[in-house]
Amino acid sequence: TNTMHKVVDEIQRAINIPVLNLLDVVAESLLEKGITKTGLLGTRYTMEEGFYSAGLAKHGIEVVVPEYKDRDLVHRVIYDELIKGVILPSSKEEFRCIVNDLQQKGAQGVVLGCTEIPMLIGDDDVSIPVFDTIRLHAKAALRYALLT
Template structure:
């Protein structure tokens, strides 16, 4: 399996946040098979951290990021991208507003996570979600997991606010200490106590603050699932081409 003959150029619409974009690109590189630079996928990344906060927009507290997402997609298309990946869960709430205008396929991170959950053995009937309040409010995982008959459990309002969002803001501000890990570990435990057989780290900042070891059940990293989907797509396209 090699990607070296592919004509695919991965477009990453990033900056939400920038650390998560760097982490996602590192995962894409690590996931790509090959032993030399030349085996890797050509990639263009537009990382615009000035895109208005997605959660604030969804909660009605800030400007709509849609124009920024459209601008970034245009930059990626003009740079030669053949497919777009958005390593930000919350931004997927805006995908329906941009999909018809982008002119390129978008590999949908949340859809890929839902599909991935159906391939895990033993089967997962209940999944827990650690995500931004914007992602939760927009019902993004709810919608996709419903399609596959997987029940979703969420933190209660207090845990969402005081544990999950506090930890996300800490990672975004560059703080990744024991307190952040403890907050996320406690929030994850609350989900497994509700029956979650897997926990979705549904905000790209969360895997930066919570390691898989800290959770009793599989911790699903959507960025990694998205990276794997892109590599699978590129290698399939390569073999077909």
């Protein structure tokens, strides 16, 4: 989960096994594509708490989040629709508009910082690269497992 990574450093200190920090994994993927300014979509908590911005800033990446009304819409769609398996064309269009707004603010890509958002939008739906954090994290875990 994305939200758990607010306390990833504390978790790593408390256990003796490696933790693949999702924010580091996302930053690596963004930088591989030359992205230094990204949009972020997720729960209200993920977009507003600042741990994502701080984690990516360590890698020189600036984070742009939607305006308040759009953060509220994203949060509502996640909890009222996506986690229930409901995919509405109207919500897809609203998310596309939000991503377009982020792009207008200089975002070169958009991080999908919630496990459910990729059910609604992907690379084919918007004109900037989309970064599915769960897919990125799973690939990083697989690479780690194969190399150790």
